[in-house]
Amino acid sequence: MNRRGWLLLAAWCVLLAVGVAWIQSRLHVSADLRLFMPKPRGEQQRLLVQNIGESPASRLLLVALDGDQPPVLAGISKSLTLALASRPEFGLVANGAQAPVAIPETLLPYRYLLTDSFDLHSLDARTVESALADRAADMASPASTLIEAWVPRDPTLEVLHLADRWQPRAEPRRIDDAWFTADGRRALLLVETRAAAFDPDGQTTALHALRAEFERARGASAARLTASGSGYFSSVIKQRTQAEAGWFGGIATAGMILLLWFAYRHAGFTLLGALPLASGALAGLAVVSWLFESVHGITLAFGFTLIGVAQDYPMHLFSHLRHGESALVTARRVWPPLATGVASTCVAYLAFLISGVTGLAQLACLTACGLIVAGLTTRYLLPRVTPPAAHDPADSKLLARINDRLSRLPRPFALLLVIPLAAALVFWLRPEGFWQNDLSKLTPVPPALLRQDLALRHELATPDLRYLLVASGADAQEVLARLESLDDSLAQAVNRGAIGAYDHAARYLPSDARQRARQAKLPDTAELERLLHVAAESSPFDAQLFAPFVADIARARELRPLSPADLAATPLSLRIDSALFDRGGRWYGLVSLFDVHDPGAMAALGNAASPFVTFLDLKDASEQLVAAHRSHILLCLDVSALLLVVVIGFALRRVSRVLRVLAPMVLTTLVILAVLRASGVSLNLFHLISLVLAAGLGLDYALFFEHASDDPAEQRRTLHALLVCALSTLLVFALLAFSTVPVLAAIGITVSLGVVSNFVLALLLTRERVAA
Amino acid sequence: MLTSTAASSRALDELERALRRTPPVTTGFVEYRFSHLLKKPLHVSGSLEYRADGVLARQVEVPYRELTEVSGDQVRIERADRPARTLSLQRAPQLRVMLGSFRALLEGRLAPLSQDFEVTLTEGDSHWTLTLVPRDARLLKALARIQVSGSADRPDCIAALEPDGDAAFTLLESVPATTAQPARATLEHRCHLDAIAPRAQTPAS
Numbered sequence: 001m002n003r004r005g006w007l008l009l010a011a012w013c014v015l016l017a018v019g020v021a022w023i024q025s026r027l028h029v030s031a032d033l034r035l036f037m038p039k040p041r042g043e044q045q046r047l048l049v050q051n052i053g054e055s056p057a058s059r060l061l062l063v064a065l066d067g068d069q070p071p072v073l074a075g076i077s078k079s080l081t082l083a084l085a086s087r088p089e090f091g092l093v094a095n096g097a098q099a100p101v102a103i104p105e106t107l108l109p110y111r112y113l114l115t116d117s118f119d120l121h122s123l124d125a126r127t128v129e130s131a132l133a134d135r136a137a138d139m140a141s142p143a144s145t146l147i148e149a150w151v152p153r154d155p156t157l158e159v160l161h162l163a164d165r166w167q168p169r170a171e172p173r174r175i176d177d178a179w180f181t182a183d184g185r186r187a188l189l190l191v192e193t194r195a196a197a198f199d200p201d202g203q204t205t206a207l208h209a210l211r212a213e214f215e216r217a218r219g220a221s222a223a224r225l226t227a228s229g230s231g232y233f234s235s236v237i238k239q240r241t242q243a244e245a246g247w248f249g250g251i252a253t254a255g256m257i258l259l260l261w262f263a264y265r266h267a268g269f270t271l272l273g274a275l276p277l278a279s280g281a282l283a284g285l286a287v288v289s290w291l292f293e294s295v296h297g298i299t300l301a302f303g304f305t306l307i308g309v310a311q312d313y314p315m316h317l318f319s320h321l322r323h324g325e326s327a328l329v330t331a332r333r334v335w336p337p338l339a340t341g342v343a344s345t346c347v348a349y350l351a352f353l354i355s356g357v358t359g360l361a362q363l364a365c366l367t368a369c370g371l372i373v374a375g376l377t378t379r380y381l382l383p384r385v386t387p388p389a390a391h392d393p394a395d396s397k398l399l400a401r402i403n404d405r406l407s408r409l410p411r412p413f414a415l416l417l418v419i420p421l422a423a424a425l426v427f428w429l430r431p432e433g434f435w436q437n438d439l440s441k442l443t444p445v446p447p448a449l450l451r452q453d454l455a456l457r458h459e460l461a462t463p464d465l466r467y468l469l470v471a472s473g474a475d476a477q478e479v480l481a482r483l484e485s486l487d488d489s490l491a492q493a494v495n496r497g498a499i500g501a502y503d504h505a506a507r508y509l510p511s512d513a514r515q516r517a518r519q520a521k522l523p524d525t526a527e528l529e530r531l532l533h534v535a536a537e538s539s540p541f542d543a544q545l546f547a548p549f550v551a552d553i554a555r556a557r558e559l560r561p562l563s564p565a566d567l568a569a570t571p572l573s574l575r576i577d578s579a580l581f582d583r584g585g586r587w588y589g590l591v592s593l594f595d596v597h598d599p600g601a602m603a604a605l606g607n608a609a610s611p612f613v614t615f616l617d618l619k620d621a622s623e624q625l626v627a628a629h630r631s632h633i634l635l636c637l638d639v640s641a642l643l644l645v646v647v648i649g650f651a652l653r654r655v656s657r658v659l660r661v662l663a664p665m666v667l668t669t670l671v672i673l674a675v676l677r678a679s680g681v682s683l684n685l686f687h688l689i690s691l692v693l694a695a696g697l698g699l700d701y702a703l704f705f706e707h708a709s710d711d712p713a714e715q716r717r718t719l720h721a722l723l724v725c726a727l728s729t730l731l732v733f734a735l736l737a738f739s740t741v742p743v744l745a746a747i748g749i750t751v752s753l754g755v756v757s758n759f760v761l762a763l764l765l766t767r768e769r770v771a772a
Numbered sequence: 773m774l775t776s777t778a779a780s781s782r783a784l785d786e787l788e789r790a791l792r793r794t795p796p797v798t799t800g801f802v803e804y805r806f807s808h809l810l811k812k813p814l815h816v817s818g819s820l821e822y823r824a825d826g827v828l829a830r831q832v833e834v835p836y837r838e839l840t841e842v843s844g845d846q847v848r849i850e851r852a853d854r855p856a857r858t859l860s861l862q863r864a865p866q867l868r869v870m871l872g873s874f875r876a877l878l879e880g881r882l883a884p885l886s887q888d889f890e891v892t893l894t895e896g897d898s899h900w901t902l903t904l905v906p907r908d909a910r911l912l913k914a915l916a917r918i919q920v921s922g923s924a925d926r927p928d929c930i931a932a933l934e935p936d937g938d939a940a941f942t943l944l945e946s947v948p949a950t951t952a953q954p955a956r957a958t959l960e961h962r963c964h965l966d967a968i969a970p971r972a973q974t975p976a977s
Contacts, residue, residue, distance in 0.1 A: 134851070134854075136810075136814065137836060137838060137851060139805060139807060139809065139810065139814055140803065140805050140814040140815075140816045140832075141830075141832075141838060141840060141849065142830065142840055142847075142867060142870060142871060143840075143847075143849060143859075143864075143867065144805070144807075144940075145864075145866045145867060145870065145914055145915070146859075146864050146866070146867060148807070148809065148938075151809055152809065174845065174860075540810045540811050540812055540814060541809065541810065541811065542811050545809060
């Protein structure tokens with residue numbers, strides 16, 4: 001290579017480095033699944049997309065401490081709770097020590113607007129009289145110590161009534177003021193993360209904080225901490241995926257270096273071969289981060305998988321080098337099939353660009369830009385820095401023998417009929433479970449963790465993760481009123497045993513209207529004093545004692561109703577904020593359900609209520625969403641396939657050539673589908689993306705085999721190039737097939753199958769038979 | 773009257789042996805409550821029962837019916853025809869300690885008392901007096917001390933004295949059910965309160 005070549009190489013590398021720096025400063029990777037979802041249809045899906053991973057229940061981490069004596073564990077639980085409550089990663093932290101959610105001192109007069117005690121019987125002579133009699137009896141009971149202080153200010157004990165009403169319905173057992181499992185061996189805590197469940201990085205940060213605080217709180221004890229919950233799972237899965245991807249990536253890189261060295265006997269080729277792919281990936285990233293605000297992690301993962309095709313481009317150049325021929329000339333020679341491959345794939349991705357799903361548009365943009373840049377650099381830059389070939393594959397005796405053998409193989413055109421028929425038979429025999437709709441199967445959690453999660457959920461009596469009722473409205477008041485209107489039917493559902501309990505924001509904060517109605521019913525000062533005077537006559541109390549009560553009622557009659565904003569920074573806001581919120585200008589109120597025994601009855605309840613109340617079956621809705629999502633992608637793929645055929649037709653001009661080029665990839669797609677179905681695998685999104693990648697590879701193989709001239713030397717070079725391409729791809733994806741992370745395994749198996757099938761079919765069906 | 777620690781501890785053991793009962797244990801009671809919130813003292817009577825299953829029951833018969841049951845951490849109060857109220861003792865440490873002392877006395881197991889109280893035994897010619905001062909500072913604000921007095925193997929008065937002068941006197945068993953309201957001084961005398969060190973404050977009633 002001359003001086004100009006070295007300069008160019010240096011400039012190229014500098015440009016790549018600058019690109020990396022620029023992208024790092026600009027790229028915002030998002031973990032928000034919503035970027036990757038189609039426009040939801042219907043209220044259920046809209047709510048699902050809006051609330052996915054953000055419902056209060058899904059943001060709860062369940063924490064268990066064991067490995068020491070209960071009093072020690074209770075102590076650790078106490079100090080851990082204190083420490084966590086002051087950290088920014090967490091919202092509500094509960095371990096059972098908290099006093100019942102009490103009405104804050106500043107809001108005490110509001111108790112007469114918040115309580116339902118006087119809804120049925122207003123605060124009249126009878127109510128006052130029986131309250132005084134009850135308090136007298138309380139004074140003579142062991143409970144006197146508890147209520148004595150409240151008698152003058154709150155003779156009807158609304159403070160206790162509200163605290164009771166705001167209690168969680170079922171609570172774990174307590175030891176030393178800390179929650180424990182029923183067997184008393186594990187202390188329990190509930191920790192609400194600020195990060196959404198689907199945000200693995202946020203969850204990992206929160207878990208690190210949790211463990212660090214636990215280590216501090218533990219001291220010398222041998223106690224252990226176990227965490228569980230949706231957020232914990234997303235963190236675990238991400239870490240496992242990353243660890244395995246790193247491990248497999250290492251092996252694959254080493255294998256690639258060996259393979260390339262064996263193929264080209266030149267270390268420089270190995271390094272240069274990485275440049276087009278790196279350039280393409282960076283260019284794709286740059287364009288995506290320039291066009292879009294944030295890029296989804298899935299876009300990146302899938303995008304890099306799909307750009308992987310570009311790793312083959314330099315192989316075509318290197319394998320076709322001839323002694324004494326400038327690499328630029330070689331590049332010009334391999335350009336037609338290469339350009340056809342790049343162009344047709346990119347045009348096919350156009351369909352994704354207009355799919356209306358942000359994540360898919362990003363994916364198409366990333367991949368298309370990446371492939372174009374990788375293709376162009378292979379054509380125009382790489383040849384100028386490529387050293388002369390160490391040896392010409394055409395001179396290889398081994399390759400010549402292989403090529404001879406392969407050329408004499410029969411051309412089994414019967415496969416054109418046999419494969420579709422066999423595939424049809426498989427699909428017909430195994431019609432059930434063609435598609436995998438269960439989202440939880442996509443992010444599979446080890447069964448042992450799931451069992452532990454279920455056990456902890458049972459002990460902690462957390463709300464149901466699957467079923468929710470959602471009320472919506474133009475503002476918070478409308479939503480609160482709708483929640484209140486549900487109370488009667490919800491109470492009936494509890495009585496009938498359809499659910500164990502329910503909870504919603506209006507239980508803590510009634511609507512303005514209801515508060516005003518209660519206010520209007522309160523007696524004025526003169527009336528109340530008269531009532532007290534009469535009632536006190538026959539009681540052991542003096543009417544004067546209740547002056548603080550009279551003052552509070554008088555204040556309650558003047559108060560402006562309590563609004564969600566007034567509750568900020570009170571313990572009550574923790575209960576309300578996650579259950580009453582606005583999203584994009586519309587307000588939503590969630591009704592958490594506990595122990596759902598009869599989902600059907602709850603669905604009927606939701607339907608019978610106002611049209612602004614929806615029963616949400618998160619599992620069902622997410623499955624429908626996945627199905628809708630998939631049909632969307634399938635439609636895009638159909639359009640892409642059509643575009644691809646048009647481009648190939650335009651490039652190759654003759655129907656027979658077009659058919660020969662397309663046959664391997666179409667048949668391979670059928671082969672993969674048939675093999676997966678025959679082994680009982682239900683297809684998911686990851687399989688689909690892998691099928692697209694496999695098809696892209698098959699197209700390139702076929703284009704090059706089709707393009708190979710009659711010159712036996714050139715044929716050997718093409719065979720060499722395609723062998724290197726296929727083997728290197730197979731190496732990477734066969735490794736991935738062994739992953740224990742099912743998503744990676746699915747991609748690995750599908751692409752490996754595709755590489756083998758595409759290569760063999762292209763060899764047999766596309767290559768012209770050479771007359772021996 | 774000698775109250776040296778060693779002697780007291782031996783005496784306490786002896787008293788515990790004398791008081792020891794095997795549940796179920798039932799005894800009648802009359803309770804008088806003096807409070808600054810009240811125009812006149814309250815007065816109820818009924819029975820206390822420590823059942824074999826560990827449940828402590830306080831049944832009020834006169835002037836109304838009320839049943840308080842303590843089982844584990846839960847207290848259940850059922851009054852006349854009202855729905856029962858349940859509260860957790862974890863949330864009410866004062867109540868837990870008070871009820872714990874009742875249970876200990878009925879069953880005659882004094883050892884657990886020293887967990888929550890400073891226990892002092894004073895012995896006179898014909899009676900003994902156990903003074904229980906809460907160890908917990910928070911509790912001390914609501915309850916100055918509980919004083920139990922009795923003779924031989926039988927406790928007959930439990931007096932709960934609050935720092936603000938309020939007090940509850942529970943007379944056990946052999947008390948004749950008087951309809952007349954005894955004066956506070958009479959009760960203090962019966963419970964041997966006047967025999968003990970100075971009273972915290974002047975009674976309010």
